[in-house]
Amino acid sequence: MPQDMTRGRILPIILKFTIPLVIGNIFQQFYNMADTIIVGRFLGASALAAVGATSTVSFLMLGFAMGLATGFSVLTSQQFGAGDEDGVKVSVANGILLALLFSALLTAAGLKAVPVLLSLMHTPPDIAADATAYMLVICSGLTASMFYNLFSSFLRSVGNSRAPFFFLAFSSCLNIVLDIWFIVYIGAGVRGAACATVVSQVVSVLLCALYILLRVRVLIPSARHWGLNRAATVHQLRMGIPMALQFAVTAAGTIVMQTAINMFGSVAVAAFTAAWRIQNVLTQGMVAMGQTMAAFCGQNFGSKNIERVRQGVRTAVRIEIIYSAAAGIAAVVLLPWFLRLFFSGSAGIEDLMPWAMIYTVESALFFIPLSLIFIFRNAMQGCSYSFLPLMGGVVEMAARTLCALAGIRLHSYLLSAGCDAAAWITAGTFLLLSYRYMLMKLTAKDAS
Numbered sequence: 507m508p509q510d511m512t513r514g515r516i517l518p519i520i521l522k523f524t525i526p527l528v529i530g531n532i533f534q535q536f537y538n539m540a541d542t543i544i545v546g547r548f549l550g551a552s553a554l555a556a557v558g559a560t561s562t563v564s565f566l567m568l569g570f571a572m573g574l575a576t577g578f579s580v581l582t583s584q585q586f587g588a589g590d591e592d593g594v595k596v597s598v599a600n601g602i603l604l605a606l607l608f609s610a611l612l613t614a615a616g617l618k619a620v621p622v623l624l625s626l627m628h629t630p631p632d633i634a635a636d637a638t639a640y641m642l643v644i645c646s647g648l649t650a651s652m653f654y655n656l657f658s659s660f661l662r663s664v665g666n667s668r669a670p671f672f673f674l675a676f677s678s679c680l681n682i683v684l685d686i687w688f689i690v691y692i693g694a695g696v697r698g699a700a701c702a703t704v705v706s707q708v709v710s711v712l713l714c715a716l717y718i719l720l721r722v723r724v725l726i727p728s729a730r731h732w733g734l735n736r737a738a739t740v741h742q743l744r745m746g747i748p749m750a751l752q753f754a755v756t757a758a759g760t761i762v763m764q765t766a767i768n769m770f771g772s773v774a775v776a777a778f779t780a781a782w783r784i785q786n787v788l789t790q791g792m793v794a795m796g797q798t799m800a801a802f803c804g805q806n807f808g809s810k811n812i813e814r815v816r817q818g819v820r821t822a823v824r825i826e827i828i829y830s831a832a833a834g835i836a837a838v839v840l841l842p843w844f845l846r847l848f849f850s851g852s853a854g855i856e857d858l859m860p861w862a863m864i865y866t867v868e869s870a871l872f873f874i875p876l877s878l879i880f881i882f883r884n885a886m887q888g889c890s891y892s893f894l895p896l897m898g899g900v901v902e903m904a905a906r907t908l909c910a911l912a913g914i915r916l917h918s919y920l921l922s923a924g925c926d927a928a929a930w931i932t933a934g935t936f937l938l939l940s941y942r943y944m945l946m947k948l949t950a951k952d953a954s
Contacts, residue, residue: 511665511802512587512809516821520798523667524825527794530671533678535787543847544685545699546780553696555775556636559629559768561782562760564644566623567616569753571652574608575601576800577746579659580887581738582725583801586664587808591724592731598660599727600738604746605656609649616645627765630772640696647704650711657714660725662801669721673713681706741890748892752883752899759906759929766910766922770861774919777845777861784844785869788833789876795822795829796880803888812948819885819941826877834870841866865923872927875934882937886944894940902933 511519546554578601585593620641629637658670681702688698718725767778799822806814845855845862879902883895906929913922 510587511805512811512814516814516818520795520802520818520821520825523665523801524791524794524798526667526671527662527797528791530667530674531790531794531797532787533671533674535783535790544682544689545696546776548689549695552633552772552776553636554779555630555772556633556696557640557699557779559624559627559633559637559764559775559779560641560644561779562757562764563620563623563627563641565760566754566757567612567645567648568651569757570750571609571612571648572655573750573753574746575605575652575655576659577749577887577892578604578656578742579663580745580800580804580890581741582660583663583804583888584808584890586724587805594664594724595727595731596735596738597742598725599731599733600735601656601660601742603732603734604739604742605652609652612652613645613648616648617642620645623761627761628768630768630775633772633775636696640700643697643700643704647700647707650704650707654707654710654714657711657718661714661718661722662797663804664722664724665801665805666722667798667801669717670714673710673717676713677706677710680709745887745890745892748896749887752896755896755899755903756906756929759903759910759925762907762910763922763925766913766925767919769914769917769922770919773857774861777858778865778923780845780858781841781862781865784841785837785866788837789873791829791833792826792873792877792880795826795877796884798822798884799881800884800888803885807889812945815885815889815948816945819881822881822885823878826881827874830873830877834873837866837870838863861919861923864920865926868920868924868927872930876930878934879930879937882934882941886937886941889944889948891944894944895937898933898937898940901936902929905929905932 511523545557579597581597582594582601585591585597621638624634624637624641661667661669684702684705685699688694688702692698694701767775799819802818803815806812806818841863842855842859845858879898883898886892886895906925909921909925909928913919913925
């Protein structure tokens with residue numbers, strides 16, 4: 507059910523909203539985790555490397571769609587916080603129409619771009635064909651990814667974080683079953699893993715849409731709300747496109763990083779892939795807190811309560827410092843056990859461990875600045891500041907790219923694996939300063 511986040515004690519509100527998101531986001535990661543674990547154990551390290559080589563390209567495509575969907579929902583949270591139910595419905599109808607348009611464009615562009623990108627990234631020849639086959643199926647399902655993120659963002663914008671969690675939990679379990687069916691019983695290879703992911707995302711979309719129709723009346727537009735509204739379109743594009751570009755520029759940096767990792771062969775790629783997937787699961791608390799700040803700050807910005815925005819962000823930072831330290835320790839300590847989930851005993855864990863451990867340690871040391879990126883970026887976006895978060899993505903891309911180029915130039919895996927850490931330090935610092943600037947501007951505007 508909808509939740510008003512503009513009143514009441516801040517810490518309980520944040521925790522109540524964030525915890526379902528953390529669990530839901532972890533289930534979402536199981537889409538990719540199930541692919542990599544089942545692929546690694548049943549098809550071998552080479553097939554896992556093929557799926558892993560697509561990770562950054564997949565992040566580029568899916569991240570762009572996610573950025574658009576999240577941006578389209580910012581107006582919804584602000585209208586809900588302002589108590590404008592008619593404005594909420596207009597924003598929902600307009601967001602759906604824009605999502606349909608962009609889904610078609612992204613799918614067409616993705617299908618053409620994938621082979622070119624994988625070639626430019628110097629994907630090892632022994633895994634290139636499987637990597638291309640996997641990504642073409644994923645790109646074909648971009649519309650499902652767009653609409654799951656859109657409907658989930660609409661629900662979060664009115665304070666409902668539980669329903670998306672339940673839908674993701676069900677779909678993630680379905681994804682695992684379908685992975686086994688396509689890979690083990692049908693023998694569809696890596697293409698089957700991608701098909702399982704797309705089908706599961708379609709189920710998520712259908713469940714979200716049905717729930718909204720039955721339970722969340724405030725998000726159901728009537729006939730008079732349909733049609734592109736000029737003001738809503740301008741606002742949603744003003745927020746959605748910078749968010750999408752933010753994902754794109756970040757993904758561009760990770761593509762350069764993946765290119766650097768690819769230089770060290772398929773064993774290094776497989777080890778890096780497993781470690782990267784593990785990290786993604788352990789950092790979902792940071793992602794969830796960012797999503798919470800987008801909804802919390804959006805509603806309170808809509809109700810013109812800037813001081814409550816400040817207090818909410820301060821509370822989120824305290825929570826995330828503790829979470830980041832715990833996640834970093836878990837990543838390093840549990841890495842050997844996690845790796846055995848991905849590979850059978852014959853895969854040579856002792857050969858994979860050095861590559862995976864270097865990346866894990868370098869990343870875990872800088873989880874705190876990573877958590878700050880999610881908090882400050884989403885807080886600013888919830889307050890209709892889209893340019894500074896985009897510039898944060900540019901800073902992140904620049905740092906990751908420079909580190910990757912140094913790794914390529916010096917043929918250093920240590921530098922190549924440290925790209926994420928370099929990006930998080932620089933972008934975290936930039937976004938902290940940007941957030942303080944935004945608060946200064948909003949406080950001065952409020953005082954006048």
